[in-house]
Amino acid sequence: MSLSEKFVGPVLAVIATGVILALARRKWASIRLPYPPGPKGYPIIGNVLNFPENPIWEGLTKMAQEYNTDTLHLNLLGSHLVVLSNSDLAPGLAERDSVKYSDRPQMGMSWALAGMPYGKTWRVHRKVFHRFFNVAVVGQYDDKICKAVNVFLHRLSESPDRFLEHAHFLAGSLNLSVAYGLDVESESDKFYSASNGAINDLSAALIPGAFLVDVLPILKYVPEWFPGAGFKKFGKTAKENIEKAVNLPFQYVKNAFQADDITTSSFVASCLEDLPELSKDGVDEETIRSLGGTIYLDTRSASKTSSFLQSFFLAATLHPEVVCLAQRELDEVVGGERLPELSDIPQLPYISAFVKEVLRWGPPVPLSGAHRVMEDDVYKGRFIPAGTAILDNVWAMFRNESDYPDPLTFNPGRFLKDGQIDPNVKDPELQVFGWGRRICPGRHFALRVSFLAVARTLATFDISKCIDEDGNPIVPDRKYTFGAVCHPLPFRSDIKPRSTHALSLIAG
Numbered sequence: 001m002s003l004s005e006k007f008v009g010p011v012l013a014v015i016a017t018g019v020i021l022a023l024a025r026r027k028w029a030s031i032r033l034p035y036p037p038g039p040k041g042y043p044i045i046g047n048v049l050n051f052p053e054n055p056i057w058e059g060l061t062k063m064a065q066e067y068n069t070d071t072l073h074l075n076l077l078g079s080h081l082v083v084l085s086n087s088d089l090a091p092g093l094a095e096r097d098s099v100k101y102s103d104r105p106q107m108g109m110s111w112a113l114a115g116m117p118y119g120k121t122w123r124v125h126r127k128v129f130h131r132f133f134n135v136a137v138v139g140q141y142d143d144k145i146c147k148a149v150n151v152f153l154h155r156l157s158e159s160p161d162r163f164l165e166h167a168h169f170l171a172g173s174l175n176l177s178v179a180y181g182l183d184v185e186s187e188s189d190k191f192y193s194a195s196n197g198a199i200n201d202l203s204a205a206l207i208p209g210a211f212l213v214d215v216l217p218i219l220k221y222v223p224e225w226f227p228g229a230g231f232k233k234f235g236k237t238a239k240e241n242i243e244k245a246v247n248l249p250f251q252y253v254k255n256a257f258q259a260d261d262i263t264t265s266s267f268v269a270s271c272l273e274d275l276p277e278l279s280k281d282g283v284d285e286e287t288i289r290s291l292g293g294t295i296y297l298d299t300r301s302a303s304k305t306s307s308f309l310q311s312f313f314l315a316a317t318l319h320p321e322v323v324c325l326a327q328r329e330l331d332e333v334v335g336g337e338r339l340p341e342l343s344d345i346p347q348l349p350y351i352s353a354f355v356k357e358v359l360r361w362g363p364p365v366p367l368s369g370a371h372r373v374m375e376d377d378v379y380k381g382r383f384i385p386a387g388t389a390i391l392d393n394v395w396a397m398f399r400n401e402s403d404y405p406d407p408l409t410f411n412p413g414r415f416l417k418d419g420q421i422d423p424n425v426k427d428p429e430l431q432v433f434g435w436g437r438r439i440c441p442g443r444h445f446a447l448r449v450s451f452l453a454v455a456r457t458l459a460t461f462d463i464s465k466c467i468d469e470d471g472n473p474i475v476p477d478r479k480y481t482f483g484a485v486c487h488p489l490p491f492r493s494d495i496k497p498r499s500t501h502a503l504s505l506i507a508g
């Protein structure tokens with residue numbers, strides 16, 4: 001027997017003992033260790049009756065304060081939920097073991113990147129998405145962004161009362177242009193309306209009950225009469241609408257590609273062109289079809305961007321003083337001679353701070369995308385079982401007095417020091433897009449759209465409160481819809497071009 005053969009047996013025995021001990025220790029720890037703090041539940045239903053009403057994030061914040069914890073634990077019908085309300089926690093978990101926290105609870109949207117379980121297919125999709133949206137290449141969409149923002153300004157000058165719809169059209173039409181190269185001129189466009197219908201179905205599926213099923217798929221099995229089980233109506237028609245919305249533009253680009261008739265650049269056209277190279281990584285046509293659909297549909301990205309823009313209008317309407325400061329900066333830098341550009345970002349710190357403050361003050365996604373824990377974990381002496389859904393309570397984080405003094409006040413100045421962005425203030429851009437391996441891969445793109453839309457709108461329009469018949473200003477309520485993506489409830493705003501010169505800039 002060789003020396004190495006002599007050692008194989010003992011070495012294997014030592015490894016096996018180690019593995020058994022580690023498993024036993026973990027099992028033992030899980031038996032002895034408590035879950036993170038939270039209300040005590042009832043047998044079987046757990047904390048279903050403790051679960052807060054809408055707005056859920058506010059209720060969860062209060063509950064976390066009551067239990068003096070920033071990792072609140074709830075048990076819903078045997079499924080575990082942990083809600084984080086400290087901005088350092090999620091990155092901390094991701095740093096310890098990013099893979100363990102990278103899965104998603106499954107609810108039937110696994111065809112699309114955002115809903116996929118963690119694994120090889122997700123990695124292939126994510127890699128392709130990253131290739132076209134990473135920070136080094138995202139500037140390739142600047143022309144499309146400028147064009148869409150200009151169309152938006154034009155629509156705003158024509159029908160300022162419809163500013164909320166224009167914000168939605170800007171986000172939705174831009175995504176169709178980026179994903180498929182489609183030049184959408186109006187809401188009645190066949191591609192836009194198909195996608196928009198499907199987005200509405202998705203939004204309906206994301207109302208509170210449905211939102212919860214996203215997090216805890218076990219709720220799929222509750223009867224339709226159960227409070228919040230309205231998502232059950234999200235049935236066959238909605239699925240057909242989504243299928244149609246994903247197929248229609250993909251097929252259009254594919255046909256053009258096969259006929260060698262691609263006239264406009266797009267994500268799908270570039271992927272089809274690069275397919276021979278991409279296929280080495282396991283990409284096929286279905287991957288591309290699904291990613292095209294992801295950009296517009298599954299991510300609800302258009303609706304997140306439009307939520308941001310609508311909150312921007314709400315903040316500007318409520319706070320004329322910040323609009324004046326922003327316009328002063330814009331006038332100093334572009335002098336009213338031209339429209340601001342993305343290349344002006346370094347010279348426009350107040351506009352950058354404005355964007356950060358809108359994200360903080362009215363986060364489009366108050367409870368950030370659920371992550372599913374893939375293996376048992378012990379965190380700060382508390383047991384987090386495999387399968388737990390983790391939610392990041394961004395709403396709570398953005399109202400944390402120690403990070404943001406006087407948090408309810410809209411004040412872009414909080415992000416500035418000596419006229420520049422203050423690196424010591426926590427940046428909402430680092431929290432609002434999620435965390436770990438599932439962090440929003442469209443964030444660089446979304447921030448460019450947000451910046452340009454805010455800068456160009458403030459450069460060319462005055463925004464103020466409407467006046468009622470008695471001459472009093474109408475102060476809009478700061479109220480939002482409840483869902484996975486939240487929008488301000490419809491409100492009125494008085495939006496007027498700043499001058500005839502501004503109008504001529506918009507006309508180009």
Ligand code: HEM
Pocket residue numbers: 113114115116126129294295299301302304305308364365368369370371432433434435436437438439440441442443445446
């Ligand atoms: C203001 C606009 C936006 C906000 C606030 C936002 C926020 C988010 C959040 C919170 C997540 C979940 C992250 C997590 O699970 O930790 C997410 C995921 C995602 N977002 Fe965004 N997003 C925005 C715009 C966009 C845009 C424009 C795109 C596409 C161009 C996009 C593509 C995606 C994708 C593909 C995912 C899923 C990533 C994955 O599961 O691996 N988002 N986004």
